[in-house]
Every structure is written in C-alpha cells, then in structure tokens.
Amino acid sequence: MDASRNGPEPRYWEKVGTVANTLRELEGPILIVSHVDPDGDAIGSSLGLYRALKVLGKKVSWIADPPRYLRFLAREEEYSNPVERLPPGATLVVLDAAEPGRVAGAPVEGFVINIDHHGTNPRFGYLSVVDPSKAATAQIVKDLIDALGVEWNPEIATPVLTGLITDTGNFRFANTTPEVLRTAAELVGYGVKLAELTDRLQWRPASYFKALGAVLSTVGFHFGGLLVTAHLPPGLNVEDSDDFVGLIRYAEGSQIAVFFREREEGVKLSIRSRGGVSAQAVAVRLGGGGHVPAAGATLHGVGLEEAYRRVMEAVREELEHAGYL
Numbered sequence: 001m002d003a004s005r006n007g008p009e010p011r012y013w014e015k016v017g018t019v020a021n022t023l024r025e026l027e028g029p030i031l032i033v034s035h036v037d038p039d040g041d042a043i044g045s046s047l048g049l050y051r052a053l054k055v056l057g058k059k060v061s062w063i064a065d066p067p068r069y070l071r072f073l074a075r076e077e078e079y080s081n082p083v084e085r086l087p088p089g090a091t092l093v094v095l096d097a098a099e100p101g102r103v104a105g106a107p108v109e110g111f112v113i114n115i116d117h118h119g120t121n122p123r124f125g126y127l128s129v130v131d132p133s134k135a136a137t138a139q140i141v142k143d144l145i146d147a148l149g150v151e152w153n154p155e156i157a158t159p160v161l162t163g164l165i166t167d168t169g170n171f172r173f174a175n176t177t178p179e180v181l182r183t184a185a186e187l188v189g190y191g192v193k194l195a196e197l198t199d200r201l202q203w204r205p206a207s208y209f210k211a212l213g214a215v216l217s218t219v220g221f222h223f224g225g226l227l228v229t230a231h232l233p234p235g236l237n238v239e240d241s242d243d244f245v246g247l248i249r250y251a252e253g254s255q256i257a258v259f260f261r262e263r264e265e266g267v268k269l270s271i272r273s274r275g276g277v278s279a280q281a282v283a284v285r286l287g288g289g290g291h292v293p294a295a296g297a298t299l300h301g302v303g304l305e306e307a308y309r310r311v312m313e314a315v316r317e318e319l320e321h322a323g324y325l
Helices: 012-025 040-055 068-073 137-148 154-167 178-189 194-200 206-216 243-248 279-285 304-321
Strands: 030-035 060-063 091-095 111-116 127-130 220-222 227-231 256-263 266-273 294-300
Touching (some): 040 060, 137 154, 137 178, 154 178, 206 243, 243 256, 243 266, 266 279, 266 304, 279 294
16 A cells, blocks of 8 residues: 555556456456455455446456445345356456455456455466555556446446545545545546445444444553554454554554454454554564555464464564664
8 A cells, every 4th residue: 555665566557458358358257256354445346347347248246245334335136146166267356355365255266367456465366467556456446447448437436436435544544646536536527426425434333333432441552652452352243343443543652553353263453554664564474464554464263362462572573673662
C-alpha cells in the first residue's frame, strides 16, 4: 500500500493488456476467487471483474464468502459454491491473494491468472499482474476492465470503488495518491451513489456494538505507548471484528496497533502502523504478510498469552529497526 516502499511493477500496462486479451479469448469456464477472510478490496475487485466478464458473455463463476457488512454488494444468484476441483478447461482468476496458500474457494491449479497488489506476492500463476504501488487490487481491476473494453455502469463501478474506499481507509491512509482520487472520481462518474455506499459500508450488527465495550476494556499500551493492543474477550464471537484495530490505532503517540482474535486454528492478528514502522515486517516475522501500514497473521495452535508474547518480541524488533527504541 505504500508506493515508497514498493515501487511500480515493470511493464504494468503490457501485463494488463495481456491479461485482458487472454480473458477475451477464453472459451472455457472462468472461476474468480480471492483470499480467506475477504475484505472490501477482495470482494470489490473480484465482484467487479465478475460482472464485467458477464457483460462479455463469458461463462464465469464468482466464489466468495463476504463478511456481513459487504454482503449487500452482491445478489444471491451471483454467488457460486466453493469447488474442490476445477472443471475441465477452466481458468482460475485469483484476486488480492498474497500467496497461493491464502486462496479460498478453489484449488490453485491449472491455468491461473494472479492479480494483486501485495509486495510479498511471489507472482504465482501462468499470468500475473502484481503491482505493490497500487493502493488496492481494485485499482488494477479498474485498469483491466478498461482494457477489456467493457462499458462501465453502476453495477460494475460500485464494487470496484468499494475496494478503493476500504483499502485506503476512506481515503485517509498514506496510499491515497492523486491517481487513487482520480480513479475514484471516474468511478463515481459512472453512477455510483457515493453517499449511500459509504454509509452502508459502516453498518454493523447489534452484537458488534455490544462487544465494543468489552474489547476496549482490554486495551493495553506498551513500549511507552508506541504499541497499543486489544483483543476479543473469550466467549464473544463478533462478525467484522477487524474493525476494532481501526479504532485503537488512533491512540495518541502510538506507532503500531495489534488486535488479537482467538479462532479454532489459533490467534488471528490484525496489525496497523505509521511513522516508518512496518506492519508488514511484524506480520512476516509472525508468519503472515500484507502491506507496510496494514498487515496480518495467524499464530496457529497457540492461545492469547503466547500470542501476546510473540507479538511483543516481533514489535520490539521492528521498533528497534525503525529507531524508536
């Protein structure tokens, strides 16, 4: 998400054109998937491309399981079930997944097209467009749909704009470049109801607000306030709980925020940073990945106490590297 740390991908437009030409020429089925625990960019970019390919008359399926706050974007008939094997002659288009192991909904096999903006992406697949200088995968999808020659409409533009909005923190994050704002303005010009969209993206269930007080009671400050943490108390199961890291990250004086959530497979971490501190570096140390200001990881087979210990070690290393300690 930070172009200063991840430069533009060489031959970007050539690669976009190659993928567009390939998609236009495909005659077999196309399956569109993204990553586990999809966010606004994963859902928005994949749904936007799905609708564009439907306009071209392609036999395309969209396999996704959005969180509750994003389900309004799609109609029920647009969802397809996950598959264990690809149909014969199928093409798998993977969006916003930093590595094959994070792909959800279909096996990463056969003819794979990889479209992403994570700097840690190994460029898997037969074709790939991976550009870490882009604020969101949706920004790449915008260019790809233009290259496909599909006529824009609100149905296609709304999910694509959603990807831009969510991955730039409503245009508040450092990845909000002039290019991002120009792209957003263009998408709004295609008929997106911006006020309705941004309002709807903030809706949360009653359980979210009931849990908010419990989560805030766990807030802790470490390393003189440079690190702020919180966790979802045991026994609470709240959809869209990743929002909580967005709240604690605004603690005055903090350079990094980490939110912990216990799950069956271990403890999921959501990490945000600023001021030259890399959330990505912390996540990579913990077996995860992401972007410089926003990243995540899952610590498998551990509880909260051990997760906190490992996070403290990783954050200490990064704060020392960034010159804060």
